[in-house]
Amino acid sequence: MRSVEIRAIEEGLGKKAVIEYLPSNPSDMHDTSTDISKAHRLLAWRPELVPGEGLYRTTEWHLANGRWLDAICL
Numbered sequence: 239m240r241s242v243e244i245r246a247i248e249e250g251l252g253k254k255a256v257i258e259y260l261p262s263n264p265s266d267m268h269d270t271s272t273d274i275s276k277a278h279r280l281l282a283w284r285p286e287l288v289p290g291e292g293l294y295r296t297t298e299w300h301l302a303n304g305r306w307l308d309a310i311c312l
Contacts, residue, residue, distance in 0.1 A: 243290055246289075247293050247297055250294045250297025
């Protein structure tokens, strides 16, 4: 089953991801959840998008700005 995040990137790029399932690495994080209560308390900040929508918009931006991104020399 594809996660919401993978589906969002696939939709944004118009391509299906090739997923290779491997055993987990000992250095992999098992819990990546976050607590935004401090940001809300100190900054009155709340997220405006769910992660899938943010990833979809990010892929759209990268597709629209690919030439500009390619021109950056680091």
